[in-house]
Amino acid sequence: MNALAGFGDVREHRAATRRRAPAVRRVSADVEPQRAGALHVLTCGSVDDGKSTLIGRLLFDAGAVHADQTLALEKSARTGAGTLDFSLLVDGLVAEREQGITIDVAWRYFDTSARRLVIIDGPGHEQYTRNMATGASHADVAILLVDARDGVKVQTRRHAAILDLMGVDRVVLAVNKMDLADWSQARFQAVERDFLALANRFGFREAIAIPVSAALGDNVARRSASMPWHAGPLLLDHLNSVPARQTRAGGDLRFPVQTVIRAGHDFRGLAGTVTSGKIERGGEVIDAVSGQRARIKRIATMGRDLESASAGQAVVLQLDTDIDVSRGAVLAAPGAAPAAVRSFEARLVWLSDQPFRPDRGYLLRTATDLVPVSSLEIAAHLDLDELTERPATTCVANDIAVARVNLGRSAVVERYAQQRDTGSFVLVDAVTGASVAGGVVAQTHAPESQQPSEAFRLTRSLLKQGVGADLGHDAASERELRRRADEVAILLRGAGVAVEIEDRQEAAGMDAATVWLGILAALSFGYAAAIVFGIV
């Protein structure tokens, strides 16, 4: 089997070369073009469940193992059962064995007959929560691995809870080591029953169980002769058929601005990736924070301009009026824009070995913005064993906390359930720069419902007289002023003073749509709470 037989771009290229030079050889043109996007697969389970063996087996059976690696494999020690030790294909860092990397996610890439598979593997033992959450933030689907003899364990439940939190809504239970469970259908069905009961407690879109033997290859890429009773899909076939998130269409337009590109005297473009929905030439967009509007004059990419761009595409937008929008802004359609918020509820996974400290300065890294945090209030921890919440005020590595985040200035964040990219964030230590936590937004608060804060207010006039005294009144000066204000807020926060920065368009920027969205957000609070507590 040609490993890349169905690769869409190969055919594209073939077509292009044929036009240019008719005499070139052709490969794999007899296969249907497949446009299935790369599928990102998270593997969850412990070494004991045979996870490395399963990954190695997938690579091997898909023909993704090179001859020199196979040779090394054959020269290496066999497993107890006398089979090749496929787990050796998934070796990693020397340092991992010697000293241990903090957060540890390994990426493997290979091609099946239908698509690219990206295996995201977070080898984790006691540190699995943060590894798994990190991997899950990239995953379309997760393989939960259990030993057929053990069945669904407390660990499986924890894994499912983390997947649910991170929005991975397609789950495969690989019931492994069926060879050691006498290929028993009754045993598989018992495990499957437990798993489906568990899955029902979460909001998964799809949950299926497959009986496999990774060591022997049964039901991985080859139908098992030992388990003729299994009528469901093979693991590899199933992975070939799951739709990738990146190619799912729909959603409201979101365009987080990464940077401003200037060329010549008259070109000023906003560079970014469409994270949701679709943008069209001539369409109107609004900057959620300032409320400024403009129309799209040009969607530029090198080579050609586009009429439209959809989720996943990186483009440069030229607007018809030169509104003051720069990095950190999120462009949206006027009727469906997110609200700028100063406070929200989050679920966050603590990643750092340094515990949370209320007096420490933190920054919020959103899609493209970096916002000073005025205070972070930990309210509870999610207990993954009991699937409940219990009150807490501290936070250490691998804790999943329910927290309220108060921002030093307005920024665009929205519910993760609605928007992945603008609904998630990384919490950054202001001094070391380390990523201390990753989180998802559970609920935003309408600006008018936010309690009057005790924070020190950095007004614009104060800033202009102080750190901004040397600045002028143009757009670049304005950006520099905002940047310095952020840094002042961070410094003061580090000295124990919570700070709020006055927004420039604070009053003017609040248009009807923003207010209305705020009310909607408040109404949906009950719904969000139900989801959050629904795992109880």
Add this chain to the structure above:
Amino acid sequence: MSAPLTHLDLLEAESVHIFREAAAQFRRPVLLYSIGKDSTVLLHLARKAFYPAVPPFPLLHVDTTWKFRDMIAFRDRTVRQLGLDLIVHINAEGAASGVNPIDYPPSVYTDVMKTRALRQALDAHEFDAAFGGARRDEEASRAKERIFSFRSEGHRWDPRRQRPEMWRHLNGRLGPGETVRVFPLSNWTEKDVWIYIARERLDVVPLYFAAERPTIERNGRLLVLDDDRMPLRQDEAVRPRQVRFRTLGCWPLTAAIESSAADLDGVIDETLSARVSERQGRLIDHDEAGAMERKKQDGYF
């Protein structure tokens, strides 16, 4: 009306996104240009990321003085055609003291002429971020590499200091003394690189295509003689062979493969059915177990 995005479209967009994130977050980035196929793709993506402007950073080539002549010619032609700003850095000390890949063990040579040379150049220009063309699929120790890979003072790669990367959010806030290597091609494979080169009709160094070249066989590997600086051993005879390269580096350390793939299509065919992993041709990686990882900890790419 628009065709669905292909796998390569999405990879391209991701790389463009990474370039822009880095350019927006770092004060003084540089693109490490090593002339090979990955650098060719890297440079192309950098141009796409900032179009219609030119990339807002220079190129840096760490020249060991042992690159194939074809590579240097290609480098100079590329820079001239695209109007780019190129910095070439040679470790003058190393060159003066005669460190070369023939008389010195690969580990010493690499350390002096590549690793230290790179550090010198980064320090001299005060670059805080350097784009590189490394891919996670190249080698086992790279499978866990980050897109923003942090280096502490002295350019050391400390596994404990690496930041988890979630979603598309790349955190480039530097801690004291830190610099960053940025890898926009992290999620590309060798196949992706070649198919993209074909799709975008990019020019690559001719050494990637099979041609008759003067070769010797040494330690079971084929070396192409690029000049007369390498003395032959007694039993060695120069023989013309039809060969090409899968990766390019310093010519005495880069093994060729026998091949008839004389054009892009041939190379793609061969890559699609490759049965040997890509870096087998790099002699330095075979020096000792965990070689690549040790080099990385010392600041090599």
